[in-house]
Amino acid sequence: MNNDEKLEKMEGEQERILSFPSWFMEKIKGAVKRRTWEAGGDFNAKLRGDDHTERLEHLRKLFGNFLTFLYPNKYLAFYARLAKLLDEITSLSEGRIDLSSNSVLDFHRDPEVVVAMVKSLLKKGTSGDRSGDFRNAQGQAYEDPLDIYLSTLEVEEVMLFNNGTIANAAVLQGILSLFRNLEEAPCIIMDPRDHTSLQKPIRDSKLPDNKIITPSLADHNNIDKLKELISKHENGVLILESVYSAEGDILGDGDKQAVKELLELANQKSFIVIIDESHAIGVHNPDLMSEWGLNHLVHFKTASGSKGTGGGASFLTINGEGSDHVARIFKLIEPFTFTSTLHGSAIAHDRKVFEIMQDERGERGSQCIANAEYLRNRLKSRDFDIESKEGSAIVFIPVGFSEAAFEFTEILKKRGVIGSAFVAHATPLDKGGVRLSIPAKLTQTQLDFIFEAIMESVQEFMKTLLAKEGNTLESLRSNQHVVRFNDEAFQDPKAKVRQEPLHYVDPNFILIYERWHNKEGEESITGYQDYLRKCLGNILDIDPKNGARIHQALSAGLSKGLPGELVGAVTINVVHRIFGNQVPII
Secondary structure, rough: OHHHHHHHHHHHHHHOOOOOOOOHHHHHHHHHHOOOOOOOOOOOHHHHHHOOHHHHHHHHHHHHHHHHHHHHHHHHHHHHHHHHHHHHHHHHHHHEEEOOOOOOOHHHOOOOHHHHHHHHHHHHOOOOOOOOOOOOOOOOOOOOHHHHHHHOOOOOOOEEOOHHHHEEEHHHHHHHHHOOOOOOOOOOOOOOOOOHHHHHHHHOOOOOOOOOOEEEEEOOOOOOHHHHHHOOOOOOOEEEEEOOOOOEEEEEEHHHHHHHHHHHHHHHOOOEEEEOOOOOOOOOOOOOOHHOOOHEEEEEEEEOOOOOOOOOOOOEOOOOOOOOHHHHHHOOOOHHHHOOOOHHHHHHHHHHHHHHHHOOOHHHHHHHHHHHHHHHHHHHHHOOOOHHHHOOOOOEEEEOOOOHHHHHHHHHHOOOOOOOEEEOOOOOOEEEEEEOOOOOOHHHHHHHHHHHHHHHHHHHHHHHHHHHOOHHHHHHHHOOOOOOOOOEOOOOHHHHHOOOOOOOHHHHHHHHHHOOOOOOOOOOOOHHHHHHHHHHHHHHHHHHHHHHHHHHHHHHHHHHHOOOOOHHHHHHHHHHHHHHHHOOOO
């Protein structure tokens, strides 16, 4: 590399150094000067100087025999087998596939992660509990170094919290605490679908002059509208999610260049940028802003530990020149000072998770995304109007009004698939539905099972609705005289002021119901029956006596039109509970 190339590289690196807006740093400097402990840092270290030596010694005696017998290699093998068994017991053997959990990467039961947590607990117990701003004898809030967060997430400072709601409250209250009145407060620009934990702290906050800040809302995921709003102000705060939690929309619909231009404009206009990475961490490697190489344009990132990382710490990261000063002020606000520090096992959990993520190079997250895309494509093949969401592990099925969404969720559960009902205000009023968080571990057979369960649930849902007196396909389309599940007439006063009619049930459901119905009005879906025959064929090969008996009973049931939950209630139960791993699922 010649001198010119070196100079060009240095200039490029300098351009990537993120700076906080001058108006924000002036507020931070002023706040720092007002603190009497400015030069100290470890002002209360002696107050909490307890190394819990006696407790650790007690733990060593208590677990001595356990360590000798199982720990660590035998315990690792034992837990790996236990985790596999638990997975079979809680999922397939019960005829249920749980897609309501956000822990789609399966780190919550990964043997290496659990063993790392056990090691930490055996070594340190649950010692170290203290308020977030109190320090131990070494002047630290945590005994374990937090470098793994800084290196993995590519940031300069990190603050840990017990959940993502508190992390979001911390960053927003930290910023708002710097202002005395509404006139000097910055403009806050948000997406209307930003998580409630991002919206509520702003709507509930009051400045010292007793006035409330009202954020400016752009159209959902509309980059051009966001740019337009930012251009009207000299400074402000931009708050977005990288992956929107309800429907799985990727920021900017996955257009990296458009998002980059938006964040560059925000920085040029002296905006602070906050990105909630809760549904991106782990699914993307390690999160979306890092994967896209845009960390140099983001001042704060937050994430919940209950999502991709599978149960570790929730965190707030700080990036940019002066991050240490920002962190010192933010550690004085209520969400941090009144939050107990996490156990060392949570940090051990995250350390191991991040190590695995680095070793696997995002393999699990990529599999989540691929599984979700496979299911979307199968649903599209049956006329489901589902948007392509490249890079998302969430499949959202729009159903209609809240009551319809809850009813469909229950019907789907009977078919062996557990989803999460999402309704207003998380979605538009008449766009409630079921969110399916797609794990990496699902097989194609399981994905096909989910698909067929959804299709049969649509049929049952529509039949139940049409059975109500006065309901017809035409009335459902036009939304006239729609009788709901609780027999109350459908009336919505807000419908009069909306430009578009509000549909109790999504029109797409009506289309699917019509297209997949035969002349006699019975379901034409045969996927469940084909699936049963494949499974029963394997049973016959291994155990002809029992297999023939079950086959005879189920054949009689199928000829009478028994519903498809037989797959969940009988077939999978038989295959996994009675025959175990001897019977392969085709």
